[in-house]
Each structure stands twice: as C-alpha cells, then as structure tokens.
Amino acid sequence: MRCDALWSNARLATMAGSGLGIAEDGLVAVQDGCILYAGPAGKAPIFEAEERTDCEGRWITPGLIDCHTHLVYAGNRAQEFELRLKGASYEEIARAGGGILSTVRATRAASLEELVEQSRPRRDALMAEGVTTLEIKSGYGLTLDDEIKMLRAAHALGDRANIVTTFLGAHTCPPETNAEVYIDSVCDMMSIVEPLADAVDVFCERIAFTPEQTARIFVEAQRHGLKVKLHADQLSNGGGAALAARHGAVSADHLEHTDETGVRAMADAGTAAVLLPGAFYFLRETKLPPIDLLRKHKVPVAIATDCNPGTSPLTSILLCMNMAATCFRLTVEECLLGVTRNAARALGREDIGTLEAGNQCDLAIWDIEDLSELVYRMGFNPLCRRVWKGKDA
Ligand SMILES: [Zn+2]
Numbered sequence: 001m002r003c004d005a006l007w008s009n010a011r012l013a014t015m016a017g018s019g020l021g022i023a024e025d026g027l028v029a030v031q032d033g034c035i036l037y038a039g040p041a042g043k044a045p046i047f048e049a050e051e052r053t054d055c056e057g058r059w060i061t062p063g064l065i066d067c068h069t070h071l072v073y074a075g076n077r078a079q080e081f082e083l084r085l086k087g088a089s090y091e092e093i094a095r096a097g098g099g100i101l102s103t104v105r106a107t108r109a110a111s112l113e114e115l116v117e118q119s120r121p122r123r124d125a126l127m128a129e130g131v132t133t134l135e136i137k138s139g140y141g142l143t144l145d146d147e148i149k150m151l152r153a154a155h156a157l158g159d160r161a162n163i164v165t166t167f168l169g170a171h172t173c174p175p176e177t178n179a180e181v182y183i184d185s186v187c188d189m190m191s192i193v194e195p196l197a198d199a200v201d202v203f204c205e206r207i208a209f210t211p212e213q214t215a216r217i218f219v220e221a222q223r224h225g226l227k228v229k230l231h232a233d234q235l236s237n238g239g240g241a242a243l244a245a246r247h248g249a250v251s252a253d254h255l256e257h258t259d260e261t262g263v264r265a266m267a268d269a270g271t272a273a274v275l276l277p278g279a280f281y282f283l284r285e286t287k288l289p290p291i292d293l294l295r296k297h298k299v300p301v302a303i304a305t306d307c308n309p310g311t312s313p314l315t316s317i318l319l320c321m322n323m324a325a326t327c328f329r330l331t332v333e334e335c336l337l338g339v340t341r342n343a344a345r346a347l348g349r350e351d352i353g354t355l356e357a358g359n360q361c362d363l364a365i366w367d368i369e370d371l372s373e374l375v376y377r378m379g380f381n382p383l384c385r386r387v388w389k390g391k392d393a
Pocket residue numbers: 068069070231306
C-alpha cells in the first residue's frame with residue numbers, strides 16, 4: 001500500500017479504545033495529511049512510503065490539544081502581579097488601572113497585526129511542547145469590531161496549528177454599559193461573528209453574568225448553529241454545570257464548586273469537564289474540583305492551560321499536566337487523556353486527539369523512556385518532533 005510518510009520502530013499511545021491504547025513496536029502511516037494506519041507493526045499492511053522515519057524506540061502520542069485558552073490579548077499584567085505580591089488590594093489595583101479592563105483597553109488599542117505579533121510567542125511556546133490544536137477565545141474586545149479583531153487574530157495563528165475559535169463576548173460587562181443592555185448586544189453580534197467562531201462561551205458567575213443571561217446567549221448561539229461551552233462554578237456554585245448540560249454544551253470549564261447534581265447532569269448530556277489547574281495555582285485556590293464525582297459518573301475530563309493575562313499566564317501544556325497531577329491528584333493516564341482524546345471531546349471534535357485511521361495526522365514524538373515522564377517533570381521539554389497534518393512542523 002502506498003503512503004506519503006511512515007514512522008516506524010515507535011512506541012505508540014494511540015489514546016484510542018480504553019486507556020492509553022499502547023502499541024509497542026508501533027507504526028504510523030499517513031496519506032494526504034490523514035492517518036492511514038496507526039498500531040502494531042505486526043498487524044500493518046506492507047507500505048510503500050515516500051518518506052520513512054525510524055523513531056528508534058521513541059514514544060508517539062497524538063499532537064497535544066490545549067482546549068481552553070485566552071491567548072490572544074495585548075499587554076500583560078505583570079505589574080499588577082507585582083503589586084499584589086506587595087499586598088495591594090483589588091481596589092488599589094483597579095485604581096492603578098489593573099484588572100481585566102486594563103487588558104480590554106490594551107486589546108482595543110492594538111491593531112490586528114499588533115495583536116497577532118503579541119500573541120504568536122504564546123502559541124509558539126505551546127507548540128514547542130507538542131501542541132497541534134489550540135482553542136482561543138475572544139472576550140477582551142467587548143465591542144463588535146474588537147471581538148471580530150480578536151477572532152481574526154486567532155485565525156491568523158492557524159498557519160502552524162489547528163485553531164478552534166470561541167466567541168466569549170460575555171466575558172465581562174464593559175464599563176460603558178450595563179449587563180442587561182450588553183447581553184442584548186452580544187446576542188446581536190452573533191449573526192456577524194458566526195462565520196469566525198466554532199463555539200460560544202459565557203462567564204457565568206456572581207461577578208459576571210447570571211444563569212438567565214447565560215441561557216439567553218446559549219439560545220441565540222444555537223439558533224446560529226454554534227456549539228456552546230461555559231465558564232462554570234469557578235468561584236461559587238451557581239448551578240453552571242447543570243445549566244451547561246441542559247443546553248447540550250460540549251464542555252463546562254473550571255467546576256471547582258460543582259456539586260453531584262451538576263456532575264450527573266453533565267454525564268447524562270455528554271458534556272466534558274475541562275479542569276484548569278493553572279488558574280487554581282495562580283489564584284492560590286483551595287477548593288478542589290469534584291474529581292471523584294467526575295470519575296464516579298464517568299464524565300470525560302480534559303485539562304487546559306486557560307492561558308490568560310490575569311489568572312493563568314501559563315504557556316506550558318506539560319507543566320499544566322504536572323499541576324493537574326500535583327494539585328488535583330489526577331493520574332498520569334487521566335492527564336494524558338486530558339490533553340488528547342478528552343480535550344478533543346471538549347471541543348466537539350472527532351478527527352483529532354487519537355491515533356486512528358481517518359484522523360488528521362498530528363503527532364508528538366518524545367525522547368522519553370516512559371509516558372509518566374511527560375507528567376512528572378517540571379520545566380523540561382522532551383519533545384523530539386512535532387508533526388502537523390502529516391508533515392514535520
Ligand atoms: Zn478561561
């Protein structure tokens with residue numbers, strides 16, 4: 001059988017079937033950017049490959065997926081971080097021009113090109129650790145033109161990775177209006193942002209938008225054929241997980257304060273959980289997400305960096321896995337599935353996240369002896385090669 005390229009003498013973690021789908025002495029063959037075969041060499045057809053790579057026993061996983069980021073923004077909040085370390089209160093920080101609105105101001109002031117230039121190094125840092133798919137949210141523009149600019153900037157970063165875009169107009173209420181009026185305008189934006197977005201997200205929280213306002217946005221999003229997802233129950237249990245499930249959300253994210261009713265609703269609706277240990281760490285939270293309940297009800301669990309300037313300035317998917325293991329006590333298997341198969345679930349994608357025939361051929365090839373090293377180390381990158389759509393990238 002003919003194929004474009006073939007990687008042999010590899011140990012595969014296909015993430016297909018149950019568990020990690022391990023194949024010792026494995027082989028991956030690609031044709032036109034898609035996987036023709038991934039599995040044990042002994043069961044493979046005979047391939048005639050244009051290009052062959054001997055992996056010398058290295059591990060191959062699917063290209064990693066960061067399924068929740070806000071990595072397109074301008075400026076940063078390092079000074080605010082420094083002020084907080086010196087004991088400044090939130091009011092003092094707000095008075096000094098800090099907080100989310102400082103990112104909104106900087107993002108509005110930046111041109112599309114500046115936004116892309118400032119965001120690209122964050123994307124590159126993730127890609128350098130084997131990430132081949134990133135979700136990127138808008139939500140620092142908060143006007144139609146600035147939200148469109150953010151979504152365009154996200155798409156402009158799609159030249160070396162799959163970019164999945166999410167319209168998060170309902171991130172926070174802009175200072176020039178009130179929440180009820182603003183929700184109406186977010187609903188109005190939907191028909192215009194629709195071609196630029198795969199999904200719609202809302203920050204449903206006491207300090208952001210109510211469940212009723214969230215539901216209005218979800219109904220409008222679904223009228224436009226967009227998937228929905230939710231920032232749910234991060235700071236308090238507002239019934240966000242159950243609300244997301246009721247609307248058939250692909251994911252509910254954060255979930256620190258979600259109870260069993262919410263978890264059960266997610267399980268019934270097939271809504272994935274996205275845990276964000278970077279924000280938990282950076283905010284020095286102590287309330288753990290309901291890991292045992294998620295396990296008990298077999299909710300697929302993804303983990304992501306939540307890369308954003310205010311609460312999780314994290315651009316390392318490997319460190320994110322270590323944090324999920326250390327802070328949340330996720331197992332190595334849960335961490336690895338959380339940045340591959342389950343992260344794809346959280347994006348509503350079936351063509352990535354596992355090494356299976358027909359899927360897009362995105363691979364991460366690792367210089368490690370054991371998969372647990374990917375979760376165990378801190379600040380060390382054992383990536384050997386990254387393959388995107390069947391090509392070295
Ligand atoms: Zn977030």
